[in-house]
Amino acid sequence: MDQNRIRNFSIIAHIDHGKSTLADRILEVTDTVTGRDMRAQVLDSMELERERGITIKAQAVRVAWKGHQLNLIDTPGHVDFTYEVSRSLQACEGALLVVDAAQGIEAQTVANAYLAIENNLEILPVVNKIDLPQADPDAAGAEIAELVGEDPDRVVRISAKTGEGIEAVLDAIVERIPPPAGDPEASARALVFDSSYDQYRGVVAFVRVVDSSFSRGEPVRAMAQGTRFEAEEVGFFSPTMVAADALRAGEVGYVITGLKDVSKLRVGDTLTSERRPAAEPVPGYEDVKPMVFAGLFPTDSDDYPELRDALERLKLNDAALFYEPETSQALGFGFRCGFLGLLHMEIVRERLEREFDLDLLVTAPNVAYRVVTKAGDEVEVHNPSDMPSEIERVDEPYIKASIIVPKDYVGPVMELNTERRGSFDHMEYLSEQRVLLVYELPLAEIVLDYYDQLKSRTRGYASFDYDLIGFRVGDLTRVDVLLAGEPVDALSLIVHRDGAYARGRALVDRLREEIPRQFFDVPVQAAIGSRVIARETIKAKRKDVLAKCYGGDISRKRKLLERQKKGKRRMKQVGSVEVPQDAFLAVLNLDGPKKDGQKK
Amino acid sequence: MTGARHLYVHLPFCASRCGYCDFVTVVGRQGQHRAYVDALLGELALERETLAPQLESVFLGGGTPTLIEPRELERLLRALPGALEVTVEANPETVTPGLAELLRDCGVTRVSLGAQSFQLRLLEVLERRGSPDDVRRAVYAFRDANFDNVSLDLIYGIPGQSTADLEADLNDALALEPEHLSCYELEAKRGTRFTHAHGAELAGQAEAMETYFERVVVRLTGAGYRWYETANFCRTPTLADGRDLRSRHNLAYWRGRDYLGLGIGAVSTIQGRRWKTTPRLGTYLTALAAGERPPRELEELPVPVRQSERVLLGLRLDEPLSLAGLEGALDAAAVERLEGLGLVARGAAGAELALTDRGRLLGGGVTAELLA
Numbered sequence: 001m002d003q004n005r006i007r008n009f010s011i012i013a014h015i016d017h018g019k020s021t022l023a024d025r026i027l028e029v030t031d032t033v034t035g036r037d038m039r040a041q042v043l044d045s046m047e048l049e050r051e052r053g054i055t056i057k058a059q060a061v062r063v064a065w066k067g068h069q070l071n072l073i074d075t076p077g078h079v080d081f082t083y084e085v086s087r088s089l090q091a092c093e094g095a096l097l098v099v100d101a102a103q104g105i106e107a108q109t110v111a112n113a114y115l116a117i118e119n120n121l122e123i124l125p126v127v128n129k130i131d132l133p134q135a136d137p138d139a140a141g142a143e144i145a146e147l148v149g150e151d152p153d154r155v156v157r158i159s160a161k162t163g164e165g166i167e168a169v170l171d172a173i174v175e176r177i178p179p180p181a182g183d184p185e186a187s188a189r190a191l192v193f194d195s196s197y198d199q200y201r202g203v204v205a206f207v208r209v210v211d212s213s214f215s216r217g218e219p220v221r222a223m224a225q226g227t228r229f230e231a232e233e234v235g236f237f238s239p240t241m242v243a244a245d246a247l248r249a250g251e252v253g254y255v256i257t258g259l260k261d262v263s264k265l266r267v268g269d270t271l272t273s274e275r276r277p278a279a280e281p282v283p284g285y286e287d288v289k290p291m292v293f294a295g296l297f298p299t300d301s302d303d304y305p306e307l308r309d310a311l312e313r314l315k316l317n318d319a320a321l322f323y324e325p326e327t328s329q330a331l332g333f334g335f336r337c338g339f340l341g342l343l344h345m346e347i348v349r350e351r352l353e354r355e356f357d358l359d360l361l362v363t364a365p366n367v368a369y370r371v372v373t374k375a376g377d378e379v380e381v382h383n384p385s386d387m388p389s390e391i392e393r394v395d396e397p398y399i400k401a402s403i404i405v406p407k408d409y410v411g412p413v414m415e416l417n418t419e420r421r422g423s424f425d426h427m428e429y430l431s432e433q434r435v436l437l438v439y440e441l442p443l444a445e446i447v448l449d450y451y452d453q454l455k456s457r458t459r460g461y462a463s464f465d466y467d468l469i470g471f472r473v474g475d476l477t478r479v480d481v482l483l484a485g486e487p488v489d490a491l492s493l494i495v496h497r498d499g500a501y502a503r504g505r506a507l508v509d510r511l512r513e514e515i516p517r518q519f520f521d522v523p524v525q526a527a528i529g530s531r532v533i534a535r536e537t538i539k540a541k542r543k544d545v546l547a548k549c550y551g552g553d554i555s556r557k558r559k560l561l562e563r564q565k566k567g568k569r570r571m572k573q574v575g576s577v578e579v580p581q582d583a584f585l586a587v588l589n590l591d592g593p594k595k596d597g598q599k600k
Numbered sequence: 601m602t603g604a605r606h607l608y609v610h611l612p613f614c615a616s617r618c619g620y621c622d623f624v625t626v627v628g629r630q631g632q633h634r635a636y637v638d639a640l641l642g643e644l645a646l647e648r649e650t651l652a653p654q655l656e657s658v659f660l661g662g663g664t665p666t667l668i669e670p671r672e673l674e675r676l677l678r679a680l681p682g683a684l685e686v687t688v689e690a691n692p693e694t695v696t697p698g699l700a701e702l703l704r705d706c707g708v709t710r711v712s713l714g715a716q717s718f719q720l721r722l723l724e725v726l727e728r729r730g731s732p733d734d735v736r737r738a739v740y741a742f743r744d745a746n747f748d749n750v751s752l753d754l755i756y757g758i759p760g761q762s763t764a765d766l767e768a769d770l771n772d773a774l775a776l777e778p779e780h781l782s783c784y785e786l787e788a789k790r791g792t793r794f795t796h797a798h799g800a801e802l803a804g805q806a807e808a809m810e811t812y813f814e815r816v817v818v819r820l821t822g823a824g825y826r827w828y829e830t831a832n833f834c835r836t837p838t839l840a841d842g843r844d845l846r847s848r849h850n851l852a853y854w855r856g857r858d859y860l861g862l863g864i865g866a867v868s869t870i871q872g873r874r875w876k877t878t879p880r881l882g883t884y885l886t887a888l889a890a891g892e893r894p895p896r897e898l899e900e901l902p903v904p905v906r907q908s909e910r911v912l913l914g915l916r917l918d919e920p921l922s923l924a925g926l927e928g929a930l931d932a933a934a935v936e937r938l939e940g941l942g943l944v945a946r947g948a949a950g951a952e953l954a955l956t957d958r959g960r961l962l963g964g965g966v967t968a969e970l971l972a
Contacts, residue, residue: 519941519962543813544965545830547784549916551608551853552867555874555899558909564968576937 001069003250004179008071008208009124010088012116013098014106014463018128021160022098022169023061023072029166030063030070033239059194060091060206060252062236065170071236071252073193073208075112081340082467083288086115087193087268090284091208091252094122094177096169099144101127101135101157105430106463107402113147122177123148124156126169131159143430180208180250188212188273190247190255191282192222195265197316201232203259207271208252210282215246219274220255223281227264228274232256262319290322290338291397291468292345292447293382295363295490296352297334299570299581303358304333310356311335314348321348326383330490330574331361331584336382338368342447361572361581363490367444370395370471385489387478389529394494395471397443400425403454404463407435412457420445421496441466442474444494479504479533481511482525486575490584501533507586508534514583517541522577603652604870606852609640609680610863612663612881615694619727619794620786624865624879625663632881633672636863639888641679643862643877646893650860650870655683657849666694670702677706685709685848687751693730695738700745710749710847711742712782718772719765722758725798726786732772739776749845751780756816757809758786759801766812770819779845780834781825783816785809814961829854830916830963854913856906864894872906874899904929912967918960920952931972938966 013019027033060073075088089095095116099105116123125144127137137157145152156172158165190207197203207214214220218231235243236253247253259265267288270281298307311323322338339345345365352358369381374390381387401422405413407429414424414437422441430436446466454462477500481491491511495503504526511524515538522538546557571578612626613633626632658680665673665688677686687710688703695713703711717723718732735752742750752773756766773781788795788802795802817827825833826846834845852859861868865879875896878884887894901909907929914921923930935953938944943959943966946952959966 519938519943519965541962541965542810544962545785545813545960546964547787547831549830549853549913550850551859551861551869552865552876554853554867554869554909554913558905558912561908561912561964561968561971564965565971568969576941 001248001251003182003184003248005068006071006180006250007068007094007173007177008073008092008180008250008252009094009096009173009177010073010075010092010116010121011096011098012075012085012089012109012112013096013128014100014103014108017098017100017103017106017109018160019098022096022126022128022158022166023074025160025163025166026063026070026072026170027061027239029163029170030065032061032063060237060254062238062252066174068174069251070170070173073252081344082111082115083286083340084194084267085112086119087191087284089116089119089121090282091191091193092119092121093180094124094173096124096126096173097144097148098126098128099140101129101137101140102132104136104140104143104434105147105404107404107436107465108463109144110147110402110404110436111465111467117148123150124169124172124176125150125154126156126158128158128160130157131162131164139431143434146430182209182249183211184213184249186211187276187278188214188218188271189278189282190214190271192265192267192269192271194267195262195319197262201256201258203257203262203265205255205257205265205271206252207247207255209247209249210270211249211278212273212276213246213248214255214271214273216243220257220271221274221277222265223270223272223278224285225264225266225269227259229257229259232258262316266319288320288340289368290320290340291368291443292339292341292365293336293368294339294345294365295326295328295331295334295383296323296337296349297328297331297361297363299359299361301332306356307335307352307358307360310352310358311337313356314351318348320344328385328490330488330579331363331572334361338382339365342451361584363584364493364586365447366494367397367442367447369476369494384478384492384494387492387494389478394474394476396474396476398469398472399441399443399446399466400469401437401439401441401446401464401466403437403439404430404434405437405458406433406461409458409461410435410437413437413454413462416450416453416457417441420450440469442472442496443468477528479507480527481507482523482527482532483511483515483574483577483579484520484522485525486577488574488579491586500528504528505534508536510586511583512536512538514586515577515579518577520576603650604858604860604868605652605654605656606849606857606859607651607655607658607681607683608849608859608861608866609658609660609676610663610861610866611636611660611665611668612864613667614662614664615667615691615729616727617793619797620789620792622789622792623663626864626881629881630669632885633669635885635889636881637668637672637676639885640676640862642888642891643894644680647860647862647868650868651681655681657685657852658683658687659849660686660688662689664689664691664694666690666699670699674702674706677703677708682707687712687847687849689714690738691730692734692738695734695741697741697744700741700747704745704747708747710751710780711747712751712753712780713738713742715752715773716755717758717761718769722761722765722769725758725760726755727794736776739778749779750776751782751847752776752778754781754783754816755786756783756812757802757805759798759805761809763812763815766815767819770816774820774823779840780832780847781820782832783820784831785813817957817961826918827960828918830960851917854917856910856913869901872901872903874901908971911971915953915955915963915967915970918954920947920954922948922952924951929972930970934969938969944970 011019063070073088075085127140130137141152141155189210192205194206220231221228233256234247268285272278315321320340323335326334326336371379371381372393373388374392417439422439425438428436475497476494477497478494480487508524508526521540524536525532526534549557571580612624614625686708688708689712691714715735788799820833824839826836828846858870864884867876875898878895884894907926911929
């Protein structure tokens with residue numbers, strides 16, 4: 001294909017603004033699939049993605065339109081995968097920025113639009129769902145045109161649901177998005193913008209060929225990691241895998257590498273041919289590091305080997321997942337896992353429970369800390385209980401948060417951000433009604449219950465997104481929890497010194513509610529070092545009997561005791577205290593409302 | 601092979617159903633008393649070979665055994681095998697001097713009177729028909745008929761019952777000098793009318809009433825009663841001419857002995873099998889009128905289940921449980937831990953286990969933890 005007749009583009013949209021439906025409709029209109037065979041939403045392959053309405057792993061589909069080859073590169077829709085989104089965008093020359101005609105732009109739209117602009121993409125604004133009765137295409141069009149600096153008349157209005165305007169979108173892609181640059185004669189370079197693992201074929205790399213071409217059998221090297229392999233097969237998706245002799249400059253497709261370990265080929269790396277080796281890789285490669293950590297423990301300690309195997313298998317498909325064995329005094333053997341963000345964590349947890357049928361206890365998440373000890377050693381701490389006691393300095397990750405709210409909720413959002421150690425960056429009116437607030441916040445303040453608080457304080461109207469902006473020094477301290485005098489490692493937390501007393505108090509109160517009364521008094525204490533900052537006592541039970549037990553009651557009483565026994569097994573024995581699993585999550589929701597029905 | 605030495609006979613008839621009751625009871629149907637006694641005796645004939653030649657105890661429970669036609673009650677008592685201890689449960693308002701004499705003449709040695717409370721207000725909450733004075737009159741009637749083993753049932757934890765009310769009930773009960781007392785905490789059993797009406801209130805006051813059990817134990821042991829089972833007390837031998845006033849029949853349950861139960865809804869446990877007879881009166885009468893066994897629900901008790909039951913029943917008593925053959929039923933680490941907490945005590949070089957006094961107040965949870 002003549003390079004000038006290729007168009008590479010992505011669709012970027014807030015969740016539910018119709019990205020998948022638009023992609024499906026493009027496949028239909030271009031006769032790539034017939035409506036009859038099409039599984040709704042072809043691009044979302046995993047069951048989980050479909051349920052959550054988000055796309056985790058990018059893929060690319062080739063379609064033909066009026067003598068042109070269009071490559072639709074799918075992007076993950078969530079902040080946790082910003083790096084992957086940016087690599088996908090780097091593989092394109094243009095992007096459809098889709099906005100719901102009834103909802104207008106959302107924080108995620110803004111964050112992704114900025115990413116597209118940073119990647120020098122031609123942005124094609126699209127207003128979707130114009131068929132909805134509550135649609136206001138003029139207002140949504142004005143917002144999006146304003147955001148990307150485009151003439152409102154050039155905003156394409158469509159209904160992916162009814163198919164209206166799809167052809168106009170395809171025409172606009174051909175007319176307005178430039179063809180790929182790339183030099184067919186230079187040394188070979190291809191950007192890896194995604195990869196997945198197939199148990200029979202090994203790692204499959206999704207690539208955009210930048211210069212020259214890659215053929216089947218080509219000896220290939222990944223420039224950043226130095227991994228070498230032979231291209232077992234090259235080809236493209238249309239929508240299923242179609243093998244080809246070669247992928248040429250400007251084209252998008254896949255390379256079957258035969259590699260058995262997904263970590264050997266990272267997203268963002270550049271492939272080159274050993275026959276025509278390039279001197280410089282495509283810029284932009286980063287070794288993405290997990291920022292959010294949590295302990296994963298099997299509820300039943302006998303399941304530890306199953307958990308280990310499951311993590312190994314997930315890791316095959318998810319290079320960003322990090323894990324290492326962890327031993328907790330309270331929770332036994334498990335793994336400390338690192339995630340890109342909260343959603344990534346939630347996805348991994350759900351996959352472990354659903355696909356591997358594991359019953360898990362996930363501890364409250366924390367962020368990565370960079371610590372300089374008094375002795376001058378630098379360590380990265382992934383677990384509050386590992387925080388050294390002699391600290392010179394602690395740096396914690398910060399984010400830039402974009403929050404869009406109706407103007408009436410600006411006050412409550414500012415208040416929340418102030419409570420969470422946020423610093424105001426700027427604010428702009430997107431329209432008369434809607435305001436964009438930009439704050440810098442410690443990531444640690446987001447990982448606990450920020451989303452819930454934001455939602456409840458704005459009645460669900462806020463839309464939120466963030467970008468990591470690096471590490472900054474923080475006045476942080478570790479708060480430990482002691483049950484019956486014994487420190488419980490799994491309940492330690494790292495907090496800002498100013499909030500330590502309040503957090504310790506809230507945690508102790510919550511634990512007193514969550515932990516059932518025992519056969520003896522259980523003091524619950526929060527402490528910084530050896531100084532106790534809060535204390536409560538769970539009073540011992542004074543009575544626990546089955547009143548009557550005669551000949552006709554024995555079977556029933558026995559079953560009752562068996563159930564009671566089972567209930568006890570679900571508890572974790574921490575020293576002499578039986579602690580329900582939920583108590584380990586108490587730190588998650590310290591400011592939130594108390595749970596109903598938990599009073600003992 | 602020796603047969604069961606303990607016989608339970610269920611008499612389901614009641615004048616009305618108390619709101620909190622979840623026993624198998626039948627209201628009205630006076631016309632069927634005769635047929636029911638015939639059926640009981642028919643069932644006894646069918647099961648006779650499971651019983652030992654000489655019985656240790658017979659227990660007539662209900663329902664309200666004393667509500668049955670006196671003629672029929674007499675016919676039943678005279679036809680039942682004799683035993684060292686023959687107990688009949690009675691509701692206070694049904695007891696007359698004539699009934700007391702009838703029971704005595706028929707070989708009854710012990711009566712168990714459902715007093716429940718001595719305060720009209722609380723009896724009304726329980727929907728009991730008798731009054732506090734009915735209780736007293738009934739006790740006097742039994743004394744006049746020379747009964748020297750009278751037991752009173754009390755219920756505590758009744759909605760609206762203060763600690764002063766509880767103390768008053770205990771005092772009123774003790775004033776009647778019963779040989780034996782059974783004290784039960786009111787349970788809101790699922791599906792009862794009472795739970796529907798008072799369940800929420802009962803749950804709400806649970807914490808306030810948590811000390812009631814302890815108060816009952818302290819008051820009764822202080823008055824010279826032996827706390828021989830979780831909910832049962834009897835006069836110590838020194839206050840009873842050296843007699844052991846524990847209920848022989850109920851001790852059999854707690855010691856894991858075999859027992860035969862006759863009547864609707866009655867449970868039998870013999871040779872590792874447990875069965876419950878149909879709770880339906882019509883079905884029961886029809887089957888036995890035809891000379892057939894009534895339908896039963898059968899439960900096999902495998903050895904580990906029998907062992908667990910031995911532990912859960914045995915630990916209700918104030919005598920140590922011999923652990924011979926029960927080692928597999930216990931969680932050794934839990935025994936250790938609970939001993940450390942002062943809730944259980946091992947004796948006879950580890951061959952026996954008993955709950956301490958505090959352990960007995962927490963007996964349910966402690967036992968759940970002890971079981972493997």
